[in-house]
Amino acid sequence: MKTQKKLIPPHLGNLLKIYYKKNRINKSGLARAMNRSRATVQDYEERKSLQCNVLWDICVAVEHNFFADLAAQLPQTYTTNVPEDTTQAQRIAQLEEENKILKTKVDTLLAVVGKG
Structure with missing residues (x-):
């Protein structure tokens, strides 16, 4: 390990707190979804840290990945x-191949029509 x-x-x-406000999350509804009291859910907003399983339960209840939000704050x-995730790279390669085929077809059509 390096010292940083x-x-x-x-x-x-x-x-x-910011997420709840921005997304208009009803804390009473959230508490019911998590099977906890509203006071407990309110208390989470005051805590500096939370156990992973509590944060997990909140993620599941609001369908938002707070772990990814935390990870995004760490250095790259x-x-x-x-x-x-290679899906984007695969899609680009697929479109490039399709583009080559279409260019060949256009060139062929222009040659047949006599404009190539």
């Missing part, structure tokens, strides 16, 4: 075990 400057962890309660140089 200390990263200050985000205040999870504030992260939740940090490693991860998440597989690289």
Whole structure:
């Protein structure tokens, strides 16, 4: 491990509070979905940190990945075990191949019409 400057962890309660406000999350409904009291859900907003299973339950209840939000705050140089998303690269390669085929067909049509 390399020694690096200390990263200050985000205040999870504030992260939740901002998300709830922006997305108009009803805390009573959230509490019911999580099978917890409204006071408990309210308390989460005041906490600096939360257990992973609590954050997981909130993610599931609101269908939002707060873990990804946290991960996005770490430096890009940090490693991860998440597989690289290659769908975009595959789609680009597929479209490039399709483009080559279409160019060939256009050239053929122009040659047949006599404009090539």
